[in-house]
Amino acid sequence: DAGVIQSPRHEVTEMGQEVTLRCKPISGHDYLFWYRQTMMRGLELLIYFNNNVPIDDSGMPEDRFSAKMPNASFSTLKIQPSEPRDSAVYFCASSLRIRPQHFGDGTRLSIL
Amino acid sequence: AQTVTQSQPEMSVQEAETVTLSCTYDTSESDYYLFWYKQPPSRQMILVIRQEAYKQQNATENRFSVNFQKAAKSFSLKISDSQLGDAAMYFCAYRSANSGYALNFGKGTSLLVTP
Numbered sequence: 119d120a121g122v123i124q125s126p127r128h129e130v131t132e133m134g135q136e137v138t139l140r141c142k143p144i145s146g147h148d149y150l151f152w153y154r155q156t157m158m159r160g161l162e163l164l165i166y167f168n169n170n171v172p173i174d175d176s177g178m179p180e181d182r183f184s185a186k187m188p189n190a191s192f193s194t195l196k197i198q199p200s201e202p203r204d205s206a207v208y209f210c211a212s213s214l215r216i217r218p219q220h221f222g223d224g225t226r227l228s229i230l
Numbered sequence: 231a232q233t234v235t236q237s238q239p240e241m242s243v244q245e246a247e248t249v250t251l252s253c254t255y256d257t258s259e260s261d262y263y264l265f266w267y268k269q270p271p272s273r274q275m276i277l278v279i280r281q282e283a284y285k286q287q288n289a290t291e292n293r294f295s296v297n298f299q300k301a302a303k304s305f306s307l308k309i310s311d312s313q314l315g316d317a318a319m320y321f322c323a324y325r326s327a328n329s330g331y332a333l334n335f336g337k338g339t340s341l342l343v344t345p
Contacts, residue, residue, distance in 0.1 A: 149331055161321065161335040174330055207273060216331060218265065221275035 120144070124210050124222035132230050136198040139225050142191055143212030151219060152185055152195050155207040164208075167193065200229045232257045232324050236336035243312045244344050250297075251307045251339045253322030261327040264298065264305045269338070270318040278320070281305065283327070309341075317343040 123142040131137055143150050152164040165175040170187045178185070182201070187193040197204055205228050211219040233256045243249035255264070266278040281289045281298050288296050293313075297306045309316055322336040 151332055153333075160337045161333075163332040163334075166330075166332050174332065209275060211275075211333075213331065216263070216325075216327060218277050218280055219333060220277075221267075224273050224275075226273075 122210055122212050122220050122222035124208075124225050126225060127223065128226045128228075130228045130230065131200060133201055134199045136196065137200045137204075137227060137229075139195040139208050139210075139227070141193045141195070141210030141222060143193070143210070144214075144220055145191065147212035147214050147220075148190075149213045149215070149219075150187060150193050151211040151213075152193070153209040153211065155209065155224070156205075161209075164195070197227075202229045205229045232259075232262075232326070232334050234322050234324050234334050234336040236320075236322055236339050238339045239337070240340045240342065242342040242344060243309070243316075245312055245314060247312055248308060248310045249312055249341065251309075251320050251322075251341070253305045253307070253336055255303050255305065255322075255324050255334075257303070257324065257326075259326055259328065263325045263327060264296075265323040265325065265333070266294070266296070266307045267321045267323060267335075268316075268318045269321065270315075275321075279307065312343050314343050314345065317341055 125140045151166040155161045163177045165185045167187045185195045207224045209224045211221045213219040262283045264281045268276045279291045293310045319338045323333040
């Protein structure tokens with residue numbers, strides 16, 4: 119059974135460019151989460167969806183960040199324009215109701 | 231908001247020995263879940279063990295066990311018979327059972343296993 123799939127695995131881009139991170143959750147899961155991991159702040163929630171509807175986006179740092187979930191099998195996290203301080207590892211995770219979350223392998227984002 | 235504290239940034243253990251990683255949390259809720267995740271250098275987040283707050287019995291998974299002290303809000307992880315493959319970052323995490331299902335993570339403990 120396929121796990122959570124994230125792409126790309128690595129992304130290097132210049133400041134000011136648009137960045138799109140992608141996530142395919144495990145089939146049948148009804149919750150999808152986006153987390154960011156940095157040395158300074160650790161792992162923090164950005165946003166999560168339930169049945170494709172955003173429930174809590176209080177962790178989204180600013181308007182440059184947006185996330186969508188157009189259907190149950192796909193979600194995107196966009197940063198526009200990107201800044202060097204956005205450099206981090208971004209994780210997507212999914213779960214079925216209250217069951218444990220399964221994480222993707224993460225996207226390492228470097229903004230130059 | 232719930233906070234999770236891991237007071238040991240780094241720990242070291244010899245192969246075959248036992249090590250305990252500490253975690254405390256702050257919450258006003260009575261129903262919640264606690265987790266330990268392992269993150270090796272490959273950066274995968276791997277679920278090690280979970281504990282439901284309503285269960286008094288401590289969870290165990292092979293060489294991994296927890297000491298859950300609900301009144302003290304403490305949730306430590308014990309790794310027995312440590313192996314080189316146990317070397318990783320270990321994160322303690324809290325999840326509400328009622329209000330939002332996102333994970334609140336501690337800052338992590340880096341575990342070094344020496345031969």
